Structure formats: structure tokens, C-alpha cells
Amino acid sequence: MKTDRGERTLTGLAISPGIAIGPAFISDDGAIQVPDYHIAHDDIAAERKRLADAVALSLKQLAKLKVKAAALPGAAAEEAGYLLDAHVAMLTNSRLVRGADRRIGEERLNAERAVQVELGQIGSSFAAMDDAYLAARGDDIRVVGARLIRNLTKTPYAALQRLAPGTIVVAEELTPADTALIDPSRVAALATELGGAEGHTAIMARALGLPAVLGVADLLRRVEPGDTVIVDGGLGRIVVNPTTATRASYERQREELEQERRRLGRFRRLPAVTRDGVEITLEANVELPRERELALAAGAQGLGLVRTEFLYMNRHDLPDEDDQYAAYAALVRGMDGKPVTLRTLDIGGDKLAGSIATDSPNPALGLRAVRLALKERRLLDVQLAAMLRASAIGKVRILVPMIANAGELRTVRAAMHQAARRLKRRGIALPDPLPPLGAMIEIPGAALAADALADEAEFFSIGTNDLIQYTLAIDRGDEQVAYLYNPLHPAVLRLIQFAVEAAMRARIPVNLCGEMAGDARFTALLLGLGLRNLSMAPSNIGRVKERIRTLDLRAATQRARQVMDQIDDARIASLVDDFNEMHGA
Numbered sequence: 001m002k003t004d005r006g007e008r009t010l011t012g013l014a015i016s017p018g019i020a021i022g023p024a025f026i027s028d029d030g031a032i033q034v035p036d037y038h039i040a041h042d043d044i045a046a047e048r049k050r051l052a053d054a055v056a057l058s059l060k061q062l063a064k065l066k067v068k069a070a071a072l073p074g075a076a077a078e079e080a081g082y083l084l085d086a087h088v089a090m091l092t093n094s095r096l097v098r099g100a101d102r103r104i105g106e107e108r109l110n111a112e113r114a115v116q117v118e119l120g121q122i123g124s125s126f127a128a129m130d131d132a133y134l135a136a137r138g139d140d141i142r143v144v145g146a147r148l149i150r151n152l153t154k155t156p157y158a159a160l161q162r163l164a165p166g167t168i169v170v171a172e173e174l175t176p177a178d179t180a181l182i183d184p185s186r187v188a189a190l191a192t193e194l195g196g197a198e199g200h201t202a203i204m205a206r207a208l209g210l211p212a213v214l215g216v217a218d219l220l221r222r223v224e225p226g227d228t229v230i231v232d233g234g235l236g237r238i239v240v241n242p243t244t245a246t247r248a249s250y251e252r253q254r255e256e257l258e259q260e261r262r263r264l265g266r267f268r269r270l271p272a273v274t275r276d277g278v279e280i281t282l283e284a285n286v287e288l289p290r291e292r293e294l295a296l297a298a299g300a301q302g303l304g305l306v307r308t309e310f311l312y313m314n315r316h317d318l319p320d321e322d323d324q325y326a327a328y329a330a331l332v333r334g335m336d337g338k339p340v341t342l343r344t345l346d347i348g349g350d351k352l353a354g355s356i357a358t359d360s361p362n363p364a365l366g367l368r369a370v371r372l373a374l375k376e377r378r379l380l381d382v383q384l385a386a387m388l389r390a391s392a393i394g395k396v397r398i399l400v401p402m403i404a405n406a407g408e409l410r411t412v413r414a415a416m417h418q419a420a421r422r423l424k425r426r427g428i429a430l431p432d433p434l435p436p437l438g439a440m441i442e443i444p445g446a447a448l449a450a451d452a453l454a455d456e457a458e459f460f461s462i463g464t465n466d467l468i469q470y471t472l473a474i475d476r477g478d479e480q481v482a483y484l485y486n487p488l489h490p491a492v493l494r495l496i497q498f499a500v501e502a503a504m505r506a507r508i509p510v511n512l513c514g515e516m517a518g519d520a521r522f523t524a525l526l527l528g529l530g531l532r533n534l535s536m537a538p539s540n541i542g543r544v545k546e547r548i549r550t551l552d553l554r555a556a557t558q559r560a561r562q563v564m565d566q567i568d569d570a571r572i573a574s575l576v577d578d579f580n581e582m583h584g585a
């Protein structure tokens, strides 16, 4: 039941800055096509397990929503809590679940269809009761059933591709694959109940330049389809049904932000050089091929990180060598001779793809990234072959994620040479030497053993998103612990410093490509720690360049030394912020 149609303000995590005002599209499950087929007798047990797994996942989601709802003010917490409890009850030994399970066994229906048929039956018996209270319970069961079906089909929100321009997408949760389907010329902003600040949905929203607020408790009950919604991604605020005065004030702010964007755009052609004359290289991170143009428009000097996961998203088969080559070649050609860093697949963790099941009890610590690639060698071999072919067209670097030890990189190198030999036998010309092979430094153990890894790697790329997650034991995609996610924690800074110094001693290039690189608050500190190459979302390049052009590298280096003498993160934060204030940020 939705309440109160007047203006109301909700808060969540400030994910991606910008202000958007538009009609809400509630991304629920209405758009899902329910598959309908019969299963073989031998598959009954597996189908029942599929249903049980989807029930377990749904219960997990509800538990998470309940923790969030508990933080709501006053009676709202209680109200939302009751509702979620009712949903939990509808999934626990309920008629819906028992009935669906029986239909799988007796009628051999696929699990989605079994849930749908059972829902229909339950719905008609509720309707026959002619009681307003029970009719509302009937609605709840439909919502719960839709959740089950969605978890069974794992269907991305295909409806996101067909929205009217200016729409605000409101959802319980958007996966990175859902977000990849979003057309930024139609969607004006995102707001969700679940999702942390450094998860891939957040990164994708920033990459697309979409204002976004994630982790908004009780959002779906507060917004109705078509409500006017303001998303203030910089402050993490959602205003539903604003008054005329509120709307006018946000329109003014939006205009100011637009002016600021135009002002920063003027830095495009200027070099990223400090006041004392040191040139810094600024490159772009790319999640989706369409960002290449944004990168060039923002003045990126190369692509410092191409996350190749997009190739595996929203499909049920695997991209073959030619598919991948076509995508890499287009990026390399499109960068007009500037370097392109292709990262091998980083699937697992919060980056799941439909075609590759990574069933790990603890995905962040499980078969993710290079671990998966080395276990499923064909994935790696096909990808390396496509990358090597693209390296014949322009400057390519190959980067390997989640490296924990030198042996993994050695194995990837051997695989690369093997792939090169196979390509040569096919008559394909490759550059000599082959492209440099680098390691992501994003596991604390890798940072601490960076001197050993530097023997094996031709370059390092520091991934602070994971480095922070693993150092501080904080799930980067979980809004409940987002407050602990602190790039200025001394442990994180020491690991960065250690990796940078190891690279310098070994005379190999090092860059930083985590989200920290794109936040001008950290620019002076990162340069002070010795970094000279940063890679970030294209939309951040202007602001970081402006910061570089105002700072004196000697002073920044001195301040970084003072910072590294500290053990208290609050003191570190004030040293960083005071420096920024005194030196023109």
C-alpha cells in the first residue's frame, strides 16, 4: 500500500553526481517473459533444486531489504518490516512453494511456469473471497511470486531499452548486466534500494554519466509509476512528487552543474601538467565500447582499463574469438594510436555473466577473474588470441585481474605465447615483441609481494576498488557497510605506496585505475605517493586535470610523506583536505 502523495525526500548513497528530474519507471517484474516447457523425468530433481535455490535467494534478498528497512525512521520501519515478514512467510513452506514444487514433479512443468500456474490458482481463490484485506494479501503473493520468477529466469531488465527519453529508472536492484542495457539517451537517472557505492552497478552508472542514488530504503513502496522524481546523485537524495518551489530550485542547480561541466570541458585540450612542470598521464576506464568516444571527447590519452566483461553479459553463449577480436579491434582503431589496456575477464564476485556459472559460496573470495580463467583455460585462450590479434593494429597492453602470486602471471604469459604460436601458424602477423603483460594489484597479498611480482609483470595497475574491499573486509557492493569503505585508511595507503615503490625500483610502469583515481580529492595524495598515470571514468578527467594544473608536486609529495607518518584515518583525512584547501582544490 502506498501512502502520502505529497512531496517526500528519501536518502541513499551518493553514487554518481548530477541532477535529473523526470517520471519514474518502476523496474519490476511485469516485463518478464515466463518460459514454458516440459522437463524430462530425469530432470525433476534438478528442477526442484532450481526452485529451492531461487526460494533461498529470494529469502536472502528479503533479509537484506529488512535490515535496510529497520533503519527507516519511526513507524515506517515497522510497516515495511511487517510487509517483508509477510513476504518471507509466503516463501516458507507456503502453498505457493509447495504447489510449484508439486507441479514440477507431477506435471513436469519448468520451475518458472510451475510458479506462474500456482500463482494464478492462488490469485483466483483470493479474488473469490471478496475481502479487501485478503485482496491485498493476493497482491503480496503476486509480488513474491514475481520475485521468484525473476530469480529463476535471471532475466535482465530488457524493458530498460525501450523507455521514453528522460525516464528515471527505479528498481530494487540493478545488476551490472541490467545497467549495461541502459540507453543513457533515454534514461535520465537511476535509483535503487540495494547496491553499494563501489559495486559494478555504481561504476557503470558513473561511466554512463547517469546521476544515481543506490541503497535507498523502502524506495519501491514510496514511488509509484509515473511519479515525478528528482534524483540528486551528488547528495544521495531522492525527492518524490516535488512541490513547484522544490522543482524550481533543483532546476537551477541542474543548470549550474551544466555550466560547470562546460567549464571543465575547456580543459580537454590542455595538458595535465602540475604547476612545477611535471606531466601526468590521464587515461580512461571503459566498461562498454560506447564509452570510447566519451574518453576521446574528454581528452583521455589512452584507455587505461578496458573491462572486457561486457562481452559476456546478457547472453547465454560465450563470445568467440572473432566476436572478441571485432570488439577489441574497434576500440584500438578508434583510439587513433593511443594505448589501449585490455583486461582479461574478471567474472565472478559481483560481475556475474549469464553464460558462465561461478557457483561459489563466497564469490568475492572464490573462482573469480584470473582464477576462473586458469581453471576454464579455453576462456583465457580465446580471449588472449583475440587480444593478440588486436595488438597487430595498434598499441595494446594486456592486463590480468586478481593476481595473487607470480605463478599465476607466469601461467598467463605461457598461455599468451602459446596463443601467439597458434596464431602465427594460422598466418596471422603479430607484433614483436608481443604486448606487455601486466598485473592488477588489487589483492593485499599482491601489494605486499609487489617486489616479487614486478619480476614477472611488465606493468602494474593498482585496483583500489578491490584493494580496499579486501584490505578492510568490506563488500564493495553492500550498502550496509559502505560507511566503512575508506580509501584513506592507512593500511590502504601503505599498500598503494608499497606497490608504487616496488614498480619504481623495478623500473616498470605503474598506474592506478580504481575509482579513487577519478576523485580530485585524492589527486594530490596519489601524485605525492609517486603515481604519474591515473585512469578513470571519462567524466572525471576534466576535474582531475584541473586539480593537477593547480598543484605543486613538491608540496604534494611533502604532504604525502606527512600523511604516511599517520596512523589515524581522521587525521589523514584532515591532512588531505587541508592541503586541498590551501593549495587550490
Ligand code: PEP
Pocket: 203, 305, 307, 346, 442, 462, 463, 464, 465, 466, 467, 513, 514, 515
Ligand atoms: C579495481 O578493483 O579497483 C578495479 C579497477 O577493477 P574492478 O573495479 O573492475 O574490479
Ligand code: MG
Pocket: 401, 442, 463, 465, 466
Ligand atoms: Mg578489481
